[in-house]
Amino acid sequence: MMQAMDHMDHAMAAAPMNGDPxxxxxxxxxxxxxxxxxxxxxxxxxxxxVHIRNLAEGIIAEQENEIQIMRHWLAMMPPVTHP
Structure with a gap:
């Protein structure tokens, strides 16, 4: 489990940032x-x-859907221009 957390931490730190909140x-x-x-x-x-397994199944379904939504919103954003 800690390996998954470490992977997530590294991926978040490497996420492309442009200053737009x-x-x-x-x-x-x-x-x-x-x-x-x-x-x-x-x-x-x-x-x-079984209850935790059911929770995990719901997390997978919901978060996969939310990732698709977030990717769509990112693609729709205009490029940020800095003065």
């Missing part, structure tokens, strides 16, 4: 959600509690 928020939230999905998949592989 909306862009930067989305840019960092995508790897954050990917990290949650990675951890939830570990629960599906190794977890035994």
């Amino acid at each position: 909306d862009h930067d928020f989305l840019s960092m939230m995508i790897p954050h959600h990917q990290g949650a999905i990675e951890m939830a998949k570990l629960i599906l592989l190794y977890g035994k509690n």
